[in-house]
Amino acid sequence: MISVGTPLPAPRDSSMSIAKVRPCLEASGVRKVYGAGTAAAVEAVSTVSFTVPHGQFVAILGPSGCGKSTLLMMVGGLETVSSGSIIVNGEAMTGPRTSIGIMFQDPTLLPWKSALDNVLFPVRVLKRSMDDYRQTAYGLLQQVGLDGFEHKRPHELSGGMRQRVAICRTLVYDPEVLLMDEPFSALDAISRDEMNELLLDLWQQFTKTALFVTHSIREAVLLADRVLVMTKRPATIVEDLAIPFARPRSIALGENRKFNEICRHLRERIEAGHDRPQALRRGTAIRRREPAT
Amino acid sequence: MSVGIPAAAASRGVPAIGSSLRRARPVALPIATAAATLLLWQFTAVRLQISAVILPAPVEIAHELWRALPVLISQAGPTALDTLLAFAVAAILGVGLAVIITYSPLLRDTLYPNLVFFQLVPKVALAPLFVIWLGFGSTSRVAFAAFISFFPVVIAAAVGFAGTDPAALQLCRSLTASEWRCFMLVRFPFALPAIFSGFKVAMTMAVVGVIIGEFISSQAGLGHYILNAGSRLNTADVFAALGVLCALGVGLYGAVALAELCIRRVYGRH
Amino acid sequence: MAFLNTSEAAANGRLLRLVILPVGFALATIALWQILCQALHIPPVLLPPPSDVWTVLRGNYAILFDETLPTLNESIASFIVASVLGVGLAIALTFSAWVREALYPNIIMFQLIPKIALAPLFIVWLGVGETTSIVVAVFIAFFPIVVSSVTGLVSAKPEVLRLCQSLTASEWQAFRMVRFPYAVPYIFAGMKVGVTMAMIGVVVGEFITAQHGLGYIIMFAAGASETATVLAAIVLLCVIGLGLYGIVGLAEWLALRSYGGAMPISGVI
Numbered sequence: 001m002i003s004v005g006t007p008l009p010a011p012r013d014s015s016m017s018i019a020k021v022r023p024c025l026e027a028s029g030v031r032k033v034y035g036a037g038t039a040a041a042v043e044a045v046s047t048v049s050f051t052v053p054h055g056q057f058v059a060i061l062g063p064s065g066c067g068k069s070t071l072l073m074m075v076g077g078l079e080t081v082s083s084g085s086i087i088v089n090g091e092a093m094t095g096p097r098t099s100i101g102i103m104f105q106d107p108t109l110l111p112w113k114s115a116l117d118n119v120l121f122p123v124r125v126l127k128r129s130m131d132d133y134r135q136t137a138y139g140l141l142q143q144v145g146l147d148g149f150e151h152k153r154p155h156e157l158s159g160g161m162r163q164r165v166a167i168c169r170t171l172v173y174d175p176e177v178l179l180m181d182e183p184f185s186a187l188d189a190i191s192r193d194e195m196n197e198l199l200l201d202l203w204q205q206f207t208k209t210a211l212f213v214t215h216s217i218r219e220a221v222l223l224a225d226r227v228l229v230m231t232k233r234p235a236t237i238v239e240d241l242a243i244p245f246a247r248p249r250s251i252a253l254g255e256n257r258k259f260n261e262i263c264r265h266l267r268e269r270i271e272a273g274h275d276r277p278q279a280l281r282r283g284t285a286i287r288r289r290e291p292a293t
Numbered sequence: 294m295s296v297g298i299p300a301a302a303a304s305r306g307v308p309a310i311g312s313s314l315r316r317a318r319p320v321a322l323p324i325a326t327a328a329a330t331l332l333l334w335q336f337t338a339v340r341l342q343i344s345a346v347i348l349p350a351p352v353e354i355a356h357e358l359w360r361a362l363p364v365l366i367s368q369a370g371p372t373a374l375d376t377l378l379a380f381a382v383a384a385i386l387g388v389g390l391a392v393i394i395t396y397s398p399l400l401r402d403t404l405y406p407n408l409v410f411f412q413l414v415p416k417v418a419l420a421p422l423f424v425i426w427l428g429f430g431s432t433s434r435v436a437f438a439a440f441i442s443f444f445p446v447v448i449a450a451a452v453g454f455a456g457t458d459p460a461a462l463q464l465c466r467s468l469t470a471s472e473w474r475c476f477m478l479v480r481f482p483f484a485l486p487a488i489f490s491g492f493k494v495a496m497t498m499a500v501v502g503v504i505i506g507e508f509i510s511s512q513a514g515l516g517h518y519i520l521n522a523g524s525r526l527n528t529a530d531v532f533a534a535l536g537v538l539c540a541l542g543v544g545l546y547g548a549v550a551l552a553e554l555c556i557r558r559v560y561g562r563h
Numbered sequence: 564m565a566f567l568n569t570s571e572a573a574a575n576g577r578l579l580r581l582v583i584l585p586v587g588f589a590l591a592t593i594a595l596w597q598i599l600c601q602a603l604h605i606p607p608v609l610l611p612p613p614s615d616v617w618t619v620l621r622g623n624y625a626i627l628f629d630e631t632l633p634t635l636n637e638s639i640a641s642f643i644v645a646s647v648l649g650v651g652l653a654i655a656l657t658f659s660a661w662v663r664e665a666l667y668p669n670i671i672m673f674q675l676i677p678k679i680a681l682a683p684l685f686i687v688w689l690g691v692g693e694t695t696s697i698v699v700a701v702f703i704a705f706f707p708i709v710v711s712s713v714t715g716l717v718s719a720k721p722e723v724l725r726l727c728q729s730l731t732a733s734e735w736q737a738f739r740m741v742r743f744p745y746a747v748p749y750i751f752a753g754m755k756v757g758v759t760m761a762m763i764g765v766v767v768g769e770f771i772t773a774q775h776g777l778g779y780i781i782m783f784a785a786g787a788s789e790t791a792t793v794l795a796a797i798v799l800l801c802v803i804g805l806g807l808y809g810i811v812g813l814a815e816w817l818a819l820r821s822y823g824g825a826m827p828i829s830g831v832i
């Protein structure tokens with residue numbers, strides 16, 4: 001069940017009114033079952049419905065194994081839906097589209113190509129003119145702070161730098177919708193904070209609709225306009241929370257009191273739908289040891 | 294992939310025949326292909342009346358195999374024996390030299406490049422040399438086969454010993470274990486997969502070495518039998534002998550693989 | 564020779580030692596050989612000294628060169644054919660899962676057979692001539708190339724292929740831009756084994772057909788107890804073998820500068 005909290009913030013391009021324009025993304029009754037019709041069938045996603053207006057940054061938050069990545073793959077056309085429908089920009093998703101850009105946890109750069117060539121990889125695939133896009137690629141690399149590294153091979157770059165190249169690669173062909181599947185989960189904490197700041201900065205410039213899958217509550221609240229909370233059993237959205245902070249945002253938002261209240265609320269929401277081991281249930285073990293003072 | 298509740302509707306009804314067929318496919322399909330090839334061969338040989346000298350039908354080969362089986366087995370004996378002996382020599386010397394190389398950087402830097410170099414030259418060319426040195430008997434074949442199977446063992450074992458996880462070795466030393474204990478407890482088990490892959494190659498090379506030796510110098514053994522049958526244009530005989538040789542080769546290789554399984558069970562899989 | 568850590572050694576300045584020691588050892592062995600032959604009066608039929616071998620090489624230069632050419636040509640020809648067929652089959656196997664599952668296990672089984680034993684069969688089929696040697700060599704060299712290439716072509720990580728899929732790349736594009744480049748190190752590893760196998764096939768073919776080539780010279784000289792000639796021919800074979808391997812190695816080095824991800828883990832050879 002979706003509970004709508006405070007009204008959604010206006011989309012970034014305020015020349016459009018919500019009522020007039022069809023939403024960018026509409027998911028209705030989306031369900032995914034693996035191995036349907038056999039005894040070992042597994043329901044990965046169980047009846048999810050939500051809509052995303054143009055230009056909104058939505059975080060999908062949940063513990064591991066709750067089906068959020070599967071949901072993202074379905075939105076991106078890399079997985080089929082078992083039932084229900086996903087409509088992006090007015091057309092039902094039947095397969096991958098070039099107007100949708102996907103970023104994965106693994107940057108998957110081609111080891112034998114330089115950073116610049118990796119950024120231009122989609123241009124080669126889409127058989128567009130390389131010259132047209134070369135300037136864009138250089139510009140993007142500069143924006144993410146990799147100027148001077150254009151001709152380095154991936155093995156010469158750190159994990160964070162590789163993921164930055166992957167961001168440029170996803171943006172170079174200007175997709176309208178960005179899907180990001182835990183892109184920063186494999187990075188160390190400091191790199192992750194840097195990448196979050198980078199994404200916030202980039203977001204100031206590009207008016208794109210985005211779905212960002214993560215299991216980090218703080219990351220979700222920091223980056224997104226709206227957080228959809230998913231749980232495991234059933235694998236569905238249990239909360240749809242609007243994030244009230246204005247942009248531009250910075251990493252310092254993490255110290256804001258309201259920010260932490262929202263994080264706590266989300267954490268409680270996740271825990272409520274989550275089986276936790278006996279001993280970790282809040283208070284039990286600790287109270288037994290410490291005498292009341 | 295994510296875990297969820299099994300869909301209620303799927304728990305009854307359709308039996309999972311489809312899935313077990315799908316699981317059997319990787320085994321069934323190649324066997325079916327091989328069987329189909331044999332059938333096609335039989336059909337073509339009979340239908341097109343291909344001369345038995347060029348391509349005897351499988352049935353005919355089976356017939357010949359059955360007829361000549363005692364002879365073939367008696368010929369397989371010397372070949373098998375020579376191979377096992379050559380393999381044993383190569384294995385012992387090979388692992389021994391690898392241990393020495395591991396513990397002496399001087400010898401390693403001196404010998405290892407030469408070993409790799411020797412691996413790359415066509416050692417086959419030395420077969421007649423072994424005959425010159427050791428005569429026409431079994432010794433020259435065993436020596437030659439040992440010579441060519443020695444190199445894969447040394448190289449593989451040396452790489453295996455050197456590739457031990459340095460953290461494990463440091464742990465061992467920090468517990469004040471002697472170098473010998475470190476070797477037996479850490480280096481050797483870690484190197485086992487590499488050593489056995491070297492053994493498998495060595496066994497194959499030993500068979501090849503013995504066969505080549507028999508080609509050029511023997512009056513007995515499967516290699517000699519094949520060459521002889523070939524010169525008499527008795528192709529069915531050649532195929533029959535090849536069949537026995539394949540069985541021998543596969544059997545010996547399987548023995549190494551089996552030994553590997555047993556030993557890995559003792560030392561633990563990793 | 565990664566395990567000798569050549570790059571680290573170069574950094575430490577040990578590179579000189581890594582070259583001098585093995586070369587010095589080899590030269591010392593040859594010198595010892597020479598000395599022992601003369602000191603212990605070993606009969607030249609058994610083990611001629613290096614000086615005798617050198618005499619043969621210099622004296623019979625023309626004849627040896629005449630016989631080197633066929634061996635060299637047949638080795639090169641069979642290697643090229645085996646590579647083309649091997650890589651071609653590997654590519655075909657990549658595109659169809661059905662064909663791959665049907666054929667590949669059979670190919671692996673064939674690896675276990677001592678394929679050299681089929682040489683007399685090829686003689687029955689193709690007679691005694693240079694075609695036979697080439698066909699035997701192709702047959703032997705083909706299998707390691709196929710196995711290695713298939714391993715490489717299926718080694719592309721699923722994440723990269725999923726990326727291609729998300730960019731709506733066609734199968735052919737994914738193959739050309741991702742799968743094949745990832746496979747290049749494996750293909751070359753297979754080709755290095757293949758070139759050695761091709762030479763072995765040619766030499767053994769020459770042993771048993773005894774028509775021409777260095778293998779023939781070896782058999783002939785061995786029969787006539789001319790051990791120095793045998794050794795001279797062996798030396799020439801080694802030179803060819805190393806030369807061909809070196810050419811493939813050079814091609815590999817060039818290709819890996821443009822292509823290839825991680826090198827395959829080579830446990831043996």
